[in-house]
Amino acid sequence: MIQLYIKAHLKRFLIGGLLLLSSISIHAQDRVTGRTFATRSEVLAQNGMVATSHPLATQVGLDILKKGGNAIDAAIAANATLGLMEPTGCGIGGDIFAIIWDAKTQKLYALNGSGRSPKKLTLEYFKKNNYSKIPALGPLPVSVPGTVDGWFEMHKKFGTMEMKEILTPAINYAESGFPLTELIAWYMQKSIPRYQAKGFPNIEDTYIKQNGGTLPNEGDIYKNPYLANTYRKIAEGGRDAFYKGEIAKTIGTFIKEQGGFLSKKDLEAHHSEWLDPVSINYRGYDVWELPPNGQGIAALQMLKILEQYDFSKIPFGSAEHLHLFTEAKKLAFEDRAKYYADMDFYDVPLSTLLSEKYAIKRSKEIGEKASTYEAGKISAGETIYMTVADKEGNIVSLIQSNYRGMGSGMVPPKLGFMLQDRGELFSLTEGQANTYEPSKRPFHTIIPAFITKDGKPYVSFGVMGGDFQPQGHTQIVMNLIDFGMNLQEAGDAPRWDHTGGASPTGETTENKGMIRVESGIPYETVRGLMDRGHQVGFTRGAYGGYQAILWDNIKKVYHGASESRKDGQAAGY
Template identity: 85%
Template sequence: MRTSLLSVFTLLTIFNINYAQDRVTGQPFATRSEVLAQNGMVATSHPLATQIGLDILKKGGNAIDAAIAANAALGLMEPTGCGVGGDLFAIVWDGKTQKLYGLNASGRSPKNLTLDYFEKEGLEKIPALGPLPVSVPGAVDGWFELHGKFGSKPMTELLAPAIDYAEKGFPLTELIAFYMQRSIPYYESQGFPNIEDTYMVQNGGRLSNEGEIYKNPYLANTYRKIAEGGRDAFYKGEMAKTIANFIQEQGGFLSKKDLASHKSEWVEPVSVNYRGYDVWELPPNGQGIAALQMLQILEGYDFSNIEFGSTEHLHLFTEAKKLAFEDRAKYYADMDFVNVPVAELLSDTYAEERRKLIGERANRYEAGEISAGETIYMTVADKNGTMISLIQSNYRGMGSGMVPPKLGFMLQDRGELFSLKRGQANTYEPGKRPFHTIIPAFITKDGQPYVSFGVMGGDFQPQGHSQIVMNLIDFGMNLQEAGDAPRWDHTGGNSPTGETPEGTGQVRVESGIPYTTVRGLMDKRHKVGFTRGAYGGYQAILWDVENQVYHGASESRKDGQAAGY
């Protein structure tokens, strides 16, 4: 069935037919209508998590309460993308103060692990799996920071639905079942302990299939301890001791002191104005400003005369991406350790200089001179006008393969994203936050909230953010259509991890990009390819200030749902 559908899609693409057309509205790319509601909206990558968030809103909770409850559910229901072993970032529009707040809840590297260690071991890159890439998981502290500043209901009530599902079980969705059946055997083959006990023994000793009931009683117990004991139940005491001892037994360096000293950071979101709309991201150590740099460059072109999905559209977009990502490789890092020239990188003057480098053909660029990785994304809005844009991840799907005994989750491997080359902005140091791929986004218009959105997917995320902004603003798509429209990405170029591949990289296009565009890109000397599953996962909520109505949209490439009341 899947193969035949793919063949049909390929034929439709070749003949330039937009198969993804809404049957009611006739919108060329929408797979479904937008969801509309007045009192609140939740959009996540799992329908049950969406319903949990919606229930919290209906019971009088606010957007932050609902987001925490839904995120906890996703850690259970979508362990292939997130969990309490990972990090978290959020942008909050507070309906009371009428302003944006940014939270960086990413963890730091072990203080006892040095660059010298990697050099003595002869490592040129931090491994993707095992104990060495494990950094402090920041998600739980992120929950409590959000809750302490904005929350209204007790954490025991917010985590109760996820605890109940973890104990009683829930049916696995198609996509997550597929990912788990592909991931778990691989981790097992590496000889990592506690994989079978955590993910299989509790479910009859085998991997669950789509539609079968999946349980995680260990995670239920972990959530209960967090709900009752607060963030210290995770970062101090027995749970922290279990995590630290396990990592050190496996040859790693994460310690109880690393966990106990962890703290999140409230940061000021940064923005650029794109054709009258302010697009907001968080500053590094994340890659959000890459999307802003791309938009600054692309604003210099008149897209009212450029067709969506055309050769010119993809060419200009790809070249802008290359320029921004070279700066990403050189400058983006933990701002507690290096001076990242954010203002200069986002300035109109710098964008104009970089734009001049774009020609008619694919090119290779270097970073400008400045003087001076699977994830979940979700968003919630409430009746008081508060909106939260939240992204959370373990990196590389489920993470490092390191599963502490009887806690029910896997630890992240974000440390892989450090560079081991001395003298770079993102070079490994003890107690440093690694370069991060996960980024939430927000759009305001005339000082009022407009769209809370995100597009997960590693290096694709700034590209996805920019594509969504352009779809909404340049091409006039509605919220659902903007996410369902065919996507593309560019791979290649220098990386914050120190990798320096040759050539101009590759443009990979999704079904729905016309074959004439593919030929046109080839004529401009782009290398063009095709891939599946690399184009992220989108959720979004739009506030229609005129009608006082929320619009919700959910990613058609995932299992998700937008719902409101």
């Protein structure tokens, strides 16, 4: 009887070394609650909520809230802690973006904290030295790190607690140490030897010598006294201690010694920018992203295209679902490659790209089979995500990254952090929107998101993972709105991505690319996608890391979620 049940209802298929479940199991209700995909229950609380990719950082944020700090104070404290505890994905050598719901004004504010390219580095330099693309590592892809200025901009506008108190937990952990988690230890074991093999200076001194002379493993007590000292200088001297003092001088001197161009003057000239976030309405919900130089509007473009289809009649995880999603992604990403860039240098046609008329026009290009597309004709142009909410109703959606994991490999001496390599994402092809120019912000992959309903906050969320991020945002919105999943289930549900197509760096693939699926996507779907002409593959670790907070405006309760692909935790009080 049991064998017949298994044969009739589970139908497991082993493909490419991964176990995939048939369509019958996609609807199985394994949990008592019937929430198919949720690995745990949502966290519920009334006074505040913190969701980050590291449990200790979550607790730091929660402690700040309990001491009387607000969501902005807690977000900065947690982010500083993550810069220490997850050096493989973030830190003060990188950039920052945030969307903040301010309870007083009942309004969303967006912060672009991305840094600009060196003023003395020109496109001509790359051409003279026969570069076809900006290298991923070394001094040339290093742009100004914007995170510290972003913290102080957020704090100046919304913060309540003294910056010294906000940074104290991260300073204490950096000096005393903390046990390294499984995931971050794995990333460090993979990343640090790669930088050592390149002969980059200060890698061993910063990440190994301070920890007993060996590369740290899971459970080892990891310290970074250099970073503690840097944080202390920032806490006492403010943002100028980083951008105008000895720290800036050390960075500029070091990069020059390595053959790069980022200077102390570049850091002195840096400033973050407050923007109005942009949105589209998706089936009655307003979904918010930052405008370019980031890629957030790609998620909005995808959603507007997918809104043209009735997903009440299209099952989650079906071939039809993934096919329509993938074709919408291809269309949006062609526009991303052509039009997304620093808006101080290029007039991005935002209103057209996000219009209903344009979405309808683009959706009509989608057929029954996999296709390739061009950008729409328009006249006139590793990472951490975290979110915090407080008892006053302030909510922060924040993302921060060094790019390519730990970053460029450039570690200034005795500062305790690595500089980002975000400049790699410029194009070296003349005449494009994202073509390299001095003092220009590169195309950016990291994007925070927010959903409002009837003018009130609904969900603050984000999904890490490079090119996957707008795809992840779209999947989360659809999981919540189209498929009725709760906050935790929406993040734990199986994911997929599409690789290939044009890139803002000027590169492209001529074929239709590949859909890569997680375990949990049924074989019936894989076969259906192949029938439509898609190439289907598998991968691990490319599907980001999701954190989210939902506000129930009727019951006045926060829901928190932290997905199972990271070490993270959602906690409230």
